[in-house]
Amino acid sequence: MSNKEATARIKINKLLEAAGWRFFAEGDAPANIRLEPSVTLKSSDLDALGENFEKTSKGFIDFLLLDAKGFPLIVLEAKSEDKNPLVGKEQARKYAKSQNCRFVILSNGNLHYFWDLARGNPYLITSLPTPDSVTGYQQVTPNPQRLIEEVVNDDYIALTLRPHYQSDAAWRNVAERPGYIQANKLRFLRPYQLKAVHVLQQAVQEGKDRFLFEMATGTGKTLTAAAVIKLFLRSGNARRVLFLVDRLELEDQAKKAFAALLSADFQTVIYKENRDDWRRAEIVVTTVQSLLFNNKYQRLFSPTDFDLVISDEAHRSIGGNARAVFDYFIGYKLGLTATPRDYLRRFDGSNGRTRDPREAERRLLLDTYRTFGCENSQPTYRYSLLDGVKEGYLINPTVVDARTEITTELLSEAGYAVTLADDAGNDQEETYKQREFEKRFFSEATNQLFCKTFLENALRDPVSGEIGKSIIFAVSQHHAAKLAQILNQMADRMFPAKYQSDFAVQVTSQIQDAQQFTITFVNNNLLGSANFIPAYKTSKARVCVTVGMMTTGYDCPDILNLGLFRPIFSPTDFIQIKGRGTRKHNFLEQLFDDNLKDSITKPQKTAFKLFDFFANCEYFEEEFNYDEVLKLPKPQGKGSDNGGDTSPAGVDGAYEHLGNDLIASLKVEQITQEGMKIDRMFFEKFEDSVRDNATIAAAVEAGQWDRVIDYVNREIFDKPHEYYSLDKLRKAAAVDRRLTLREILEKVFGLIPRFKSRDELLEEEFAKFVADTKPEGTAAIPAIKTFFKAYATSDTVRGIIESGHFTDLATNPYFSTRDFKAVPAKYRAMIPDYIKDYVSLNQFAP
Template sequence: MPTPEGAARQQIDRQLEAAGWRVQDHGAMNLSAGPGVAVREFPLKTGFADYLLYADGRAIGVVEAKPEGHTLTGVETQSLKYTTNLPDGLPHYHLPLPFSYESTGVETQFTNALEPDARSRGVFTFHRPDELIRLAQLDQQVRHHLRQMPTLDTTQLWSSQITAIENLERSLALGKPRALIQMATGAGKTFTACNFTYRLIKFAKAKRILFLVDRGNLGRQAHNEFQQFASPHTQYNFTEEFNVQHLRSNKIDPASKVVITTIQRLYSILQGEEVFDEEAEEHSAFESVNQLNKQPAPVAYNPALPIETFDFIVIDECHRSIYNLWRQVIEYFDAFLVGLTATPTAQTIGFFGGNLVQDYSHEKAVADGVNVGYDVYRIQTQITEGGAKLQREPGLFVPHRDRRTRAGRLKELDDDLTYTANQLDRDVVAKDQIRLVVQTFRDRLFTDIFPGRTEVPKTLVFAKNDLHADDIVRVIRDEFGKGNAFCQKITSKTTGRKPDDLLNDFRNSYHPRIAVTVDMIATGTDVKPLECLLFMRNIKSASYFEQMKGRGCRIIKPDDLQSVTPDAKVKDRFVIVDAIGVCEQDKTHSKPLDRQPTVPLDRLLKAVAEGHASADLATTLASRLARLEQRVTDEQHAPIIQHADGKDLTKLTHDLLHAVDPDAVREQAVQRFELGPDDEPSTQQLEEVERDSARQALKPFHNPRLREAVLTASQQSTEQVIDEISRDQLLDAGYSAAAKEKAQTLVSHFRQFIDEHKDEIEALKLLYSQPHRAGLRYRQVKELARALRQPPLSLNTDHPEQPLWQAYHALEPDKVKGQNKALVDLIALVRHAIEPATPLVPVHVQVQERFEQWLAERAAAGVTFTPEQRRWLEAIRDHIATSLAIEPDDFEDVPFSQLGGWGKAHQLFGDKLSDLLDELNGRLVA
C-alpha cells in the first residue's frame, strides 16, 4: 500500500498526463517524447524537485507534491527555492523558473512568477504545456496589462456604468479573483459588460472571455447586445473587431474572443458530449428537470476544454443558484469571475467573497432617472381571498378537466366541494374569479390606472402555470372584445411561432398589447415599452419577485414608446396590478419545501428508482406526498400503505423531512464521527450524513409497486373542477396603502415647495397673486418645471406634471377632472395646491370650456364663422391650450404653416385678426 505522499504522486501523475505532460523518471527521461515532459525527482543544486516541467525541451516550472490533507499555503517558499536552484547550463525560458505548482492530487495551487505581485491561486488541475509556453513568451501578462488600462471613454455611459467599470478594473488590477456588480434592472448591465469585455480584450490582451447565462433567450439577448456595441475607440462594432460566438453546438471556435453560452451547454461540453438538446437551454438552470439529484454537478478534466480556455468568466443573472449546483463548472477554469445581478442574495455576495464593486439599487436608479418607479393597484375579490363552495346536486353535471391531457368531461360531484384560495387554478378553476379580475382591470384601466389613455398599455400577466395562462388569455380576449393578436401566451410551451418571435413582437410591435407568461419573461428579459404588470400568481422568493418587478422599470425614449403605444407621451412609472396580494405578503430568501415545482411526480420517482438521493429530492417528494395526502381517498390510500410496509402518506412524509432536518443531521453527525460536546461537525461531515439519511428515507420508494400506487393515486387526482356556478364579488380596487403614502409624500413636498418659493419663481408669484394677475407665459412655466426637476423634489422627467397629477389622482380621484396632457398643466396643479377645495382640471379642458363660451357669446351678438374660419380658430385654441398664448410668429409653425400661414389668416379675418388674437389670449387662459 503506497504512503500518503506516494498516493498523492500517483494522482498527480494522472493529472499531469491528462493535461498533456509525459511523466518520466529522471534516469529514463526523454525530452523528445512530447511537447511537455514532467521529470520526477529531478536533482537540483541542492535537493530534488518532485517534478521538473520541460516544455519544448526547456525547463519552465516545478511541481511540489504533498500528501492529501497537507496545507499548501506556505509551501510556495519551498517551490520558489527550486525555481532558483536549477543546475548551471540547463536550458530554460526564464530564471527563476516562471511557473510553480503545489499539489496533493486533490488540491492544487499555481503561481505565475511573471505576474506583478505574483501570488498563488487554486486551480482545478495543471495547465497544458502549450499554455505555459504561451505565457512564458508574452511580453507582459494579462495581470500586468490590468494595471495599465487606459482612461475609460465615458461618452456613452451613465454614471452608474462608469462606476461599475472603473471599480471592476481597479479590483482586477489588485488581482482579486472574484467581483460582483449589482446594477438595477434596466440600468444597462449587459451594455456595461460589453464595455468592460471589450476593454479586457483590447487593452488587457485577454485570450478569451466566457459570457455565461442560464437560459437560452438571455444568451440571444446578450449576443444581440454585443453585435450592436460600437467601440468608442475604433467606431467598429464589437463583432466586426473581435469574434463573438454564441454557442449553438458543442464546439468552441479557437478564433473566438467572446463565447456566449448557457451553463447547461458548458457542462455538456465538459462531459464530452458532442450534441446537446437546445430545448434544455430554454429553462433556467436552477429550475432544470435534470437537477433532481441536487448535488453539485460532477466535473472531470476534459483536455478538449482545458482550464486555461478562458481568462475571464462573466456570469449573468448570478443571483440565481447556478453557482451553487454548478459552481464546479465555473471553478473548473483558471479565470477571473465577474458576476452581474440586480438582486444579490447573501449567498451571492458570499460566493464573490464580499467583493461588491458596484451597489446600484433600484431606488438609486429611479433617483437618477435610469429606472422608473412604480405604483401598486390592488384588486381584491371574494373568491380570490377566501375560495368558494360548490354544492352537490343530483343531476347537476359539473365540468372537469384533466391537467395533463386537457381533456374535459362532465360528471356529478361526489360531495359538496369547498375549496380555498390556495386551490384556485390547481384543483379548481373559478371562471368568474378570473373574469372579474380581468373585467376590473379593463374597467379601471383608463380611469384609475392610466387615466386619460385610450390604448391598452403593454401589459405582462404572470400566471401560475401553463394551463392557467391559457385560461387567462381566453378571458382577456373575450372581455376586451379583441382577437388573437391582442393577447398572446408567451411560455416555453408556446407552439406555432417561436416564443422569441412573439417576445420580439411584444417588444417592438403594436400587437400583442397583453402577454401572459409563467416565468419565461420573469427575469432578465428586456421589454422597455412595458408599463403594466398584472400578478395573478403569488411569489414567495424575495429575489425572484424583485426580478419580476424589474420587467417594468426600464426607461424608454418617448418616440420609441409611442411607436408601439401611440397615445403614451412618456414612461415615467409602471403599475403593478396586484390581484393576488403578492405585494402584501412577506418574502423569504430561503427555498420552498417543493424545490422542483415544475418537475412531474413520475420524474421524481424515477430519479429515486435510479438511486438518486439528496436533501432537495427528499423535501420535494415530501411536499408532493403531503399535497396528495390532502385529497387521496381511502381506496387510493390502501395500496400505498400496503406497499410501504404499513406506512401511510403522513408517515412517509414525516420520515423524508426528518431525514434532512438540520438538527437531526447534526446530531447524527456528532454520533457517527464521535465528536466532543463542544465540537461542530464539518460541512463535509454534515453533507455525508444528510446524503446517507436521505437515501435511507427514500428506500421505500425503491419498491416499484409503491411508486405505481403513488402515481395511480396522483393521476386519479389530476382533474380540475371547473366552477362555472360561483359568482365572484369585487371587494376592493384601488391604489395600495404604500402607493397612496408615496403619493401623499410627493403632494406634501410639492405644496411645501411652492409655498417656500412663491416669492422667487415668476410663475408662482403670478399664481399666488390676489386677485390673479394675467400674463403668465410658457417660458415661466418652463422655469417652474426646471425647478421641480432639481432637489428637493427631483422630478427627473421631461414632464414633471405627470407624477404630480398621478399622485393627486391616487389621493383625490373625485376632484381630478380629466388627465393632464401638457406641461402647462403645472398651472392647474399649483392652483389646486393653493386652493384644495377647487377641482383639478387640465388646462386644455378649461380652454375648451372657455372657447365654447366665447363662441356662444359671439353667436348671440350675431357673429358667425365660416367652416374654414372655425378650423383656424380651433387650431388657435389648441395652440393656446399647450402654450398659453399665441403670437404672429407662431403662424410660421405647424399646423398654421400647413393652413397657409399668417397671410391666409389675415385674408380670412382681415384687420380684426390682431384684436381677435388678443381677445382669445385674454379669455381662454385668464
C-alpha cells in the first residue's frame, strides 16, 4: 500500500467518526458503517484498513453507511490522495443502485463530494454529513419538475398577501385600484424581476443547482429573493431556507421584508433571537459572522438543515472564511450581488499589482462567479443600473464635480500611495498612513469649502424647501466629526432658529446608537420630524455623515444628495455608494395635509446630486480602464486655465497648501526597547486584552470588521507598557507567512481554530484547482502541483515564466527545468492564468 493510500484511509476513517458514524457498536447504538457484505471487520483491524484498500479479490471496497434501522443510506467510495474522487463516480452509482441508496459520498480524504442521485450532479462539500442530518434531508424528495412547471406571474407575491384580491370590488374598479394596492400593501413583480425567476426555473431544467443574480442597487433583490423562496417552498424542493447577510443591521431589514411579503404562508425568524426554536420557521435569517463565531455553524447545524441557501451581497458574504459557512450546507444556492461583471476584466499589474484594491475585488468577484457555477463569469441573470434607468425604474445621478487645488493634488500617484488600500486595510502601517493623509490634507478651511459648496448646491426637498436628505462619506470617524460640526454651524447661519446642532449627525460605528440612527433616518424621525411643515413627515436631521455604515443594503429612497468627501478607489464601494440615491420616490406620500398637495408641482424624485470633490466619477466612469495599470487624473493647479493665479483655492485663502511630498513629511515614532520583547506570552497577553474588551467582542460578533480594525489600531496598538503592534504579533505567532490583523483577531475569537501554514494554504488552493479543472489522468498531478506551488510562492519563478526565459530554470534551486518539462503543456499555460484570477499571492508572503 502506498503512503497516499494509507493517508487517505486514515483521514476518511477519522472524518467518519468525527461526523458521528460508528465502525463498532457503542452501548445501545449499533455500528452504522459496513464494508462490502463479504468483508468483516474486527477492532484490531481498524488501523490496518487499506492494505491495497481500493482492490480486493472481489473488486472495490466501499463504505456502506446505514440509517438508524440498519438500512443502507449512503455509499462512500474512497480513493487514494493522488486520485480525483470523481473517478469513482460510476462505480459508486452502480453500487448505490444495487443497495437502493439515494446518496453517495466520493472522497480521497482531502476532497469530498456529496451526490444526491435524485437531484443531479455531485458537488464539493467541506465536511462529511452526520447520520441524523442525512436522515432529515431524506425526508424531502426534491422534484425539480414541479419547480420548473410552477406558474409564476407578476402577482406571485400578491397572491400570498391577499389570495382573492382579483375578486375584490376595489381591485376591479380601475380608478380605485391604486388606492387598493397601497392600502393592502400588495407587491407585484416588475418584468425584470419576473424574468429573473423564470431564468432560474430554466437553469433548474438544465440541471443546475447554483445561481447568481446580478441586479443593480435599487432594483428589488429582496422582493425577487422572496419570489424564489416561495417557489422552492411551495414546490416542495425546500423545507427550510437560510438567508445570509454580511452585516448585523441587515438581519432585521431582511426579516421585516420577508415577514411583510410571505408571512401568510411562511414564518421568518432571525437565528440569534430564536436559538431554541428556529426549526419551526421556514426562513432563517442570520449574518455569516454569527455562524462563524466559534465555529457555530458546525456545532449547532447539520449540513442538510437548509435546502436553499441565499447569500445577499454574495461577493461580500462568502468572502474569506465565510465561504466555509456557505459550502457547509448541502442544497440549492442563490447569490445576489449588485457588483457588475465588468469589474472582472484583468489589467496589467506589473507596477504594484497586488497593492491595487481592484485586484482583490476582481479576484473576489471571480471566486463568487465560480462559487455559483457561472461559467465564463456570466451570471444566471443580470439587470444593470443602465437597464433600470432606461426602463424608468432607477435614476442616474447629477454629478457635481468640485475640485480644489488640494483635492487634485491628492489624485497624483504620490497621493494614492498613502491612501488606505482595501486589500491591506488590516495593516497598522496603512492605517497610520491614512491618519497622516487626513491630517495633512483635510484642514479646517478645506472642510469648510467642501461643506459650503455642498450646502449652496444641494437639491432641496420639493415639499418643504429645506435641504434634501443627504448622506456624506468621510475619510474617517474623526473626519466625520469635523464635517458634522461644520455643517451644523453653517446650517445655523443659513436657517436661523431652525436647527439646534441637529442639522447634521455623525453616524459611524463608534457613535452610540448609530445603527438606530440609520433606521430613524429612513423613518424620517432622526432627532425629530416635520421641522418646516407640521403635516410633512421628514427627518429634522438632514445630513448623515458616515464612513462606511450606510454603503450597502441601505434603502432610503428619499435621499436627494450624496457627498463624496473622500477619494474612492474601490469599484464596489463606488457602485454601492452611488446606489444609495438611485431609487425613485413620491414625496407626497409623506404629506398629510390634502390642502397642500395641490401646491406641490414636482413631488416625484427624478434626480439626485452626487457631490464629488476628488474626481471619483471621472476616474470610474471615464478613466477607469481595467486593462491598464492604475491611472489617475492629473493635478490642475499651477499652469491650469485659471488666469495665471497659482494661489490655492479656499475660503478667503484661509488654508495652507502643504505640498505633495507626502512620504517625506510622515512622522516616524521610535519604539523603545521596552516595547521590543517578542515571545509567546506577548501574543497570549494580547489575546486576553482584546477578548476582555467588550467593544471589540461585540463588533467581532456583529461582523463589523472595519470598526474592529480601526479600534485596535487606535486604542490597542503602540500604547505604553506593552507596545502591541502588528509586526510583533506576527513574529510572536511564529507562522511561516504574513498574517493580517483580521486573521489574528479571528484566531483570538475562535472564528478560525488556528493559523494555517503556508503549505496548508497552498494545498487548499491546489485542491480547489483540481476540483475546478478536473485533470485527466493522475500521473502528472505531482508535477502539476509542484508547478502550482512554485508559481504561487516564488517571484523568481513567476518572472521566468512570464518573461519566457525558461533557460534560467536550469539554475533555479526551487523549480528546475526538469520540473517544468514534467508539467503537461496544457497546464503550463493554465496554471499562471488560474492563479492570477483566483489566488491571492499576499497570503503566501513571508
